[in-house]
Structures are given as structure tokens and as C-alpha cells.
Amino acid sequence: MRIPNRPAVAAAVALVSVLSLAACGTGTGGGDPAADASGKVEGSITFQTWNLKASFGDYFNGLIADFEKQHPDVDVKWVDQPAEGYADKLSADGASGTLPDVVNVTPDLVHPLARAGLALDVGKAAGQYEKEYLSGAWKGFELPGVEGVYAFPWYLNTGPTYYNKKLFAQAGLDAGKPPKSYDELFGAALTMAEKTDGRIAMLAGAPKLEDFGRYGVRLMNEEGTSFTFNEAKGVELVQRYKELYDAKALDAQALTSSPEKTLHKFLTGAVAMNPGSAYDLENFRKQAPGLYQNLGITEAVTNTGHNQMYLQGLMVNSQSRQKPAAVQFAHFITNAENQMSFAKQVTIFPSTRGSLDDPYFSKDDGTLGTQVRIASAKSLKNAVNYVPAVYSEQMKAVLDVAVAKALQGKQSPKDALDDAVEECDKLLRQG
CATH class of the missing domain: 3.40.190.10 (Periplasmic binding protein-like II)
Known part of the structure; x- marks a missing residue:
């Protein structure tokens, strides 16, 4: 279950x-x-x-x-x-x-x-x-x-965050001190990409709405009538993910990722960190015993101190x-x-x-x-539900497309998020 x-x-x-x-x-x-x-x-x-x-x-x-x-x-x-x-x-x-x-x-x-x-x-x-x-x-x-x-x-x-201690060590990162803040995460990701010539990415997925929340972005106004993830801090998050994407610190297929795909990337050693749950442990043990022997477990990366x-x-x-x-x-x-x-x-x-x-x-x-x-x-103990109850699958797809355009350089992060908020607000009014 x-x-x-x-x-x-x-x-x-x-x-x-x-x-x-x-x-x-x-x-x-x-x-x-x-x-x-x-x-x-x-x-x-x-x-x-x-x-x-x-x-x-x-x-x-x-x-x-x-x-x-x-x-x-x-x-x-x-x-x-x-x-x-x-x-x-x-x-x-x-x-x-x-x-x-x-x-x-x-x-x-x-x-x-x-x-x-x-x-x-x-x-x-x-x-x-x-x-x-x-x-x-x-x-x-x-x-x-x-x-x-x-x-x-x-x-x-x-979910805790899982990481591959062996890949951390190979990149010269301290496997005993996994990143806890986004500054630490982005710094470690760029180091790993540089040390492995882009062969190993730190992450397999582009940011979702939960990531905006964990980064410290305000997602909706107090009245619940409009989305606000296009504020300056949200733009900053997408810009920093673009830097990872350009440096191959983010997996090349991150723009079309799914939880199943990101898990597979982690299982096969293509990425060094991945969010997950306790349900994943048995998969690791059976499908990737080498990973299981080098598995690190830490709390989710946040700027707020509150996980999803x-x-x-x-x-x-x-x-x-x-x-x-x-x-x-x-x-x-x-x-x-x-x-x-x-x-x-x-x-x-x-x-x-x-x-x-x-x-x-x-x-x-x-x-x-x-x-x-x-x-x-x-x-x-102090987690919160970042995702507003009104955030629909259509809105999720809108944000995914906007982030993909920004990471590919087809739009600036600000323009992409502005368009996404406008479309999500329109969907909100229709609902």
C-alpha cells in the first residue's frame, strides 16, 4: 500500500x-x-x-x-x-x-x-x-x-532521500555529509558533473511544485485564488536547475522523467541521489545489490526545514x-x-x-x-503539505512544460513561470 x-x-x-x-x-x-x-x-x-x-x-x-x-x-x-x-x-x-x-x-x-x-x-x-x-x-x-x-x-x-555513497566518494564528496540545503545540493551536483565529465548526474528529475515549496517559494496567495510560484524565488530555483542541466549535473532525460524513470536511473547508477520511500528498499536489495551495499539515507533537501x-x-x-x-x-x-x-x-x-x-x-x-x-x-514531525488541494493534473502538466522550456533555453525562467501561472490561474477559475 x-x-x-x-x-x-x-x-x-x-x-x-x-x-x-x-x-x-x-x-x-x-x-x-x-x-x-x-x-x-x-x-x-x-x-x-x-x-x-x-x-x-x-x-x-x-x-x-x-x-x-x-x-x-x-x-x-x-x-x-x-x-x-x-x-x-x-x-x-x-x-x-x-x-x-x-x-x-x-x-x-x-x-x-x-x-x-x-x-x-x-x-x-x-x-x-x-x-x-x-x-x-x-x-x-x-x-x-x-x-x-x-x-x-x-x-x-x-520519503527520505537516498544517495549512492560510492558515487559520492568517486566525485570527492563526503559520503558522510550529504547535502541538506539547496545551496549544498547544487554545489555538490556541479562538483559531481565536473569530476565525472558529465557521466554521472546528481539528480534525475526536474523540479515539481513540491520542490518549489521546499525551496521556500510561496505557491498561492492567502485567499487561494491565484498561484504565485512565479515570484522571484521561484524564478531563481528554475534558473539554478538550468545551470545544472547545462552542466550535465541534471540527467539529460530529466524533462520527461517520471518517478519510475528516476528510480531506474538511480538503480542503474546513472544518478547519485533520488527521493524515495521505505517501499524502495526491497527493490534496491533485489535489483541492485551493489547499490544496496553503498546506500546512504538522509532527510529531504529543503531550505525551509519542512519536507513534503x-x-x-x-x-x-x-x-x-x-x-x-x-x-x-x-x-x-x-x-x-x-x-x-x-x-x-x-x-x-x-x-x-x-x-x-x-x-x-x-x-x-x-x-x-x-x-x-x-x-x-x-x-x-514538522512536515507540511505544500501542494494545494486545487492543484490539478492539468496544472501539473502546465508547470512541467514551463520548466522544460526554461531548462532548454526556449524561454527565460521568468517568462516560462509567468505563462504557467497565467494558465494555472485560468484553469483554477474554470474549476
């Missing part, structure tokens, strides 16, 4: 207009965000997850049984949807008024539901629980253009007839004890305060798997 960087949300553009009709009479901008979720915890509720039942059926059935034992007047029905078509399923359920009471979502999936008034503002209805969660996770469900918090944070993930957080949450249907039970169940699934037990079932990380200090996430036993877990947990 993996938390994708950008879940498929093909239905998102049409979702808001469709759901606005379904939410007619509930108001706008979050519907009835202060809806009273107090009262007796009773009734039948439906809990919907996303591609979890096949691997974790016994685990979740046990959790549900525990909740029902604590609340004997509540009956929980669990349904699990496949990953493929999940956004379309949410759209159809929202339009027909059949959304489950508690729904597994990501920020981009809950955003149109919140705008349509179908997601409960848990910041108002259950704000007493905010202190139980990491600040970055709670804020991850604050959405552009919609005041409130629209899901309980659930499990998290992020990928997060899942549990939304409560604002029109549920059993809000008290739905809120209590969503909180139960996401409380510290249950998140910790889930994290020991699969490689994910809890969003609850203090959980990442548990020895499971902090005690090094010398194995690579534990080192990855420790690096990821340390990073997640």
Missing part, C-alpha cells in the same frame, strides 16, 4: 458544480460548517475506505468491533472501494446524496466536497481534538478558498443523520493508539502528536529499514 503523490482525480473539475446541486439548501463555502455534532452516540453509520480491505480486513474489523463494544448503540458498516475510479465514486455518491458517513479522503479529494457543503468542518464541530494531531497534518485539511478543517488527519507518509507530507484523512459527511456517531468513530480510528497499531501493520506513519517519538520510530538497530523509518518519522 502506498500513498500516491497525487491521487487520480479526473472527476474533480466537474465535481463542484454537480455537488452544488446535491447540497442545495445547505449553504455555500462548507455548507453548515458549525453543525452540531454533540448528542447521543447512536445509530447506523457507514465507513468507506480506499483499497484497504484486501490486506487489512481482520485489522479493521477488529477496530470496528472495539468501537461498537464501547458504543453499543452504534452499528458500523464498512465498505471498501478500489483505488481506480475512487474520485468518480465520490462524485456519484455526492450527487445522489449517498455519501457514506465517514469517508477516507486526501486533501484534493475532499476539497470539492467541502466547497459543495458536503464535508463537515471538524475544526468547528470537533475542534477539541485538534491538539491530538501534528500541526502540519491538521493544517493539511485546511483548504484553499474554504474556511475550516475538513477531515481528521489519519496516516501519513513522506503526503496524508490521508477521514471526512465526516456534513449531512449524516448520525453526526455524533460519525465524528466519534472518525476520531476513534485516528486516535494515537489506533494509528500506532496501524503503523506497525504497514509502512505508514501516525499523524498524532508524540507518536513519532515512540522507540519504533526513533531507536536505530543498524538496519537500513529502521534507518529509513527513523529518517521519515523525524521529517514528518
